[in-house]
Amino acid sequence: MRLTGQKIAVLMESDFYEPEILYYQRRFAEEGAEVHFLTRLWGNDRLVFRGHEHRMPFEVTESFEDLDEYGLREFAAVIVPSGIVADRLRYTEDVQALPPAVSFLRRAFADPAIVKGIICHGMWLAAPIPSVIEGRRAVVHNNLLGDLRNMGGVYVDQDVVVDEDLVTARTGNHCHVFARTIIDQLTARTRRRLGDVV
Template sequence: MADVPSRDGVLSGRKIAILAESDFYEPEIAYYRRRFAEEGAQVDLVTRMWGNESITFTGHEHRAPLTVTRSLEDLDDRRLREYGALIVPSGMVADRLRYTEDLERLAPATDLLRRAFARSGVLKGIICHGMWLASSIPYVVRGRKVVCHNNLLGDVRNMGANYVDQDVVVDGDLVTGRTGDHCHLFARTIIDELVLRGV
């Protein structure tokens, strides 16, 4: 799917980063790209590039291709501050991105999430299995209200988060969603929170 050009809207001039990897949930990613662009936001898909100029991933349901050209490792603190929101989507994206070859260091995507949590100006959106990416940094969700896929209920409780049985949960600068099928509610909440925060 070609990028949807942004137009003037409530998110005009804002940027949203969405993490990407293989086994993504195609309807979710397609929805975000269109919905956020409808509100005027620039939507950037970012991933670990492994030295490549571009990587084409395949979706989980239909094996649809998704080409990414932006490196999450290029998002230093200055560039990270340019984003109003960082989204960890559903599917196997978080599981793939939490891989680290050096067991003494956080995976680059997990470190990016850690740095985003250190900045209240960046809205964090984590949906469904996306909570896996925070498993190595449980302190970022400890004591916070979250929802996740039912399969991760034990994980979030072990991380010290407070599970709330709702489709979308907002706790300050953190928005969580139950499953990829709730992406429309999740995206609507992200939009509303960005407008409310004036980020």
Template sequence: MTAPKVAILIESDFYEHEIWYYHYRFLEAGVDAQFVTRLWGNAAITFKGHEYHAPFECSGDLETLDLDSLAALIVPSGMVSDRLRYTEDLAKLPPATELLRRAF
């Protein structure tokens, strides 16, 4: 049996305790958890947490995420969801918002 797959959105100013909790608890449970973000054309981006400024590197691209393969899509609290709503074209939904629209 294959492990359930979960995607967790990540961005700068994330709440470290929440992200660490997802990482370790899903690992313990045998869940294939991957962190995804808008990569803006980069191969990976290193974000810093809000309280401890802990670095977190993400190479998962939310724009290529296969929703049908997921058991869950998690949007963390705080600034993550705010920052993922940034867009260079106000006439279009930001990619993270479009992802959530498709998920629901």
């Protein structure tokens, strides 16, 4: 199991794409990783979200708002999934302030040791912080081409694109190659670290 001892965060909200989320839940665990689904709990102990296609319920009990810098650094990767998750997460009560989920993503981008995975419409969550995407190679859903270009990103017409600590994928239906690429990236990083130690 290549990811034993590593933690992966997947952001969650309603209107998630069920096959994608279920794939992450099982595939990363299959490699030995702990998979944590994080959301904004709004003062609740738990929230149940519904999927987009089949209205499947999915309970989340962990909040990204509770994570300090040390807690964030425990994660090897942070994933922004497809569907309408990113759009829901970028809500803010104060239009002068960044949405909490966007602030969390910006903190993750500030640490190159964390792999950032953004798939399909997940790029919406980065729209308020375009500097984290500016000049970087990425792919998005065709509907978000204008968004990516307005953020200064460099569109690459591939199903999955790796730009250092950023992994992007075209659609939720590419979640399998997206997850495999993230697993490969994390494995390579572990090998480099172990090579530095030896």
